[in-house]
Amino acid sequence: MKAARIGDYNATPVIEDVPTPDIGPGEVLVRVKASSLNPLDVKMQRGFMHAYFPVIFPYTLGTDLAGTIEHTGSNVTRWREGDEVVARLDPTSGGALAEFAVVKTEYLVRAPKTVSLEEAAGISTAAGTAWQALFEVADLKRGQSVLVHAGAGGVGSFAIQFARSVGARVIATASGAGIEIARRLGADQVIDYRSENFAVKVTDVDVVIDTIGGDTQQRSFNVLRSGGYLLATSAPPDEALAKAHNVAATFVFHASDGSRLEKIVEAIDTSVLKVLVDRKMSLLNFTNAFEHQASGRARGKIIVTPD
Numbered sequence: 001m002k003a004a005r006i007g008d009y010n011a012t013p014v015i016e017d018v019p020t021p022d023i024g025p026g027e028v029l030v031r032v033k034a035s036s037l038n039p040l041d042v043k044m045q046r047g048f049m050h051a052y053f054p055v056i057f058p059y060t061l062g063t064d065l066a067g068t069i070e071h072t073g074s075n076v077t078r079w080r081e082g083d084e085v086v087a088r089l090d091p092t093s094g095g096a097l098a099e100f101a102v103v104k105t106e107y108l109v110r111a112p113k114t115v116s117l118e119e120a121a122g123i124s125t126a127a128g129t130a131w132q133a134l135f136e137v138a139d140l141k142r143g144q145s146v147l148v149h150a151g152a153g154g155v156g157s158f159a160i161q162f163a164r165s166v167g168a169r170v171i172a173t174a175s176g177a178g179i180e181i182a183r184r185l186g187a188d189q190v191i192d193y194r195s196e197n198f199a200v201k202v203t204d205v206d207v208v209i210d211t212i213g214g215d216t217q218q219r220s221f222n223v224l225r226s227g228g229y230l231l232a233t234s235a236p237p238d239e240a241l242a243k244a245h246n247v248a249a250t251f252v253f254h255a256s257d258g259s260r261l262e263k264i265v266e267a268i269d270t271s272v273l274k275v276l277v278d279r280k281m282s283l284l285n286f287t288n289a290f291e292h293q294a295s296g297r298a299r300g301k302i303i304v305t306p307d
């Protein structure tokens, strides 16, 4: 099978022909319909995540996939060959950017009915992070307000839709074509972060999802109400600033969780939420897909298909 692999940190990913992996008890082999890229894949390739997710080389990149079960291992009772599934693999093992992937059953969920299997590959990490932040850490409720940075990014595009689906008011930051995209996803107000300072246009929000860090994070403390919540996914929040503004601030570290993913798929089907797709590319054109992810300019998910 073909797989996108690196032989060392900072090595250029190459598409190699490798043996189709074997499965063990409690695992299934998934024929990958599509995978999606995340900033995490770039950080893994650069070795930035070594302390959290140490890998063995050669390493097959990718955590997010959707596909069809090809074989089931022993002790697998809930799943059958042909089932359409979505999964988020453990980053240490990787393996999603390939024609076949081994998946532990605890990371498997049925694919949503309202989005195509290809687009469903874009769900796992981005939606999982947005969900974990909004509902498990901040406990966002109807009537509250949330500022979502990078509303046209992977995490932001799901955060806008999840927050709206529970009746929260959403303000998003974006630029260029991303402004209209964020509006169409349901943001009540979109601020062009390149030409306007969001920190003077927004006040007293309950929650900020900070996917950017740095100066964006520092200014985000000013827009929160006393007792509000800053949820950072890119850089750990400054505790002294949080204290000075009388807000809670947490770094959200996303972890693969099949039961969360199940709730997400249900929410996508029930509320007819979208997977925002930046582009679809073939695994054979992986270098371009990877470079685009690394640029930080993707507007939604980059979907990679093995054919």
Ligand SMILES: NC(=O)c1ccc[n+]([C@@H]2O[C@H](COP(=O)([O-])OP(=O)(O)OC[C@H]3O[C@@H](n4cnc5c(N)ncnc54)[C@H](OP(=O)(O)O)[C@@H]3O)[C@@H](O)[C@H]2O)c1
Binding pocket: 038, 039, 040, 125, 126, 129, 149, 150, 151, 152, 153, 154, 155, 156, 173, 174, 175, 176, 178, 193, 211, 212, 216, 232, 233, 234, 252, 253, 254, 255, 293, 296, 297, 298, 299, 300
């Ligand atoms: N801690 C965790 O477990 C975890 C999990 C998931 C993601 N993350 C991190 O969260 C961050 C976002 O992830 P992602 O998947 O959403 O990334 P992404 O999809 O690559 O985000 C790209 C988007 O960011 C926007 N952007 C860039 N600079 C901006 C700024 N200053 N203000 C507002 N928007 C800006 C871009 O818009 P323009 O085109 O307008 O520039 C683009 O649409 C990454 O750093 C990622 O590593 C962490």
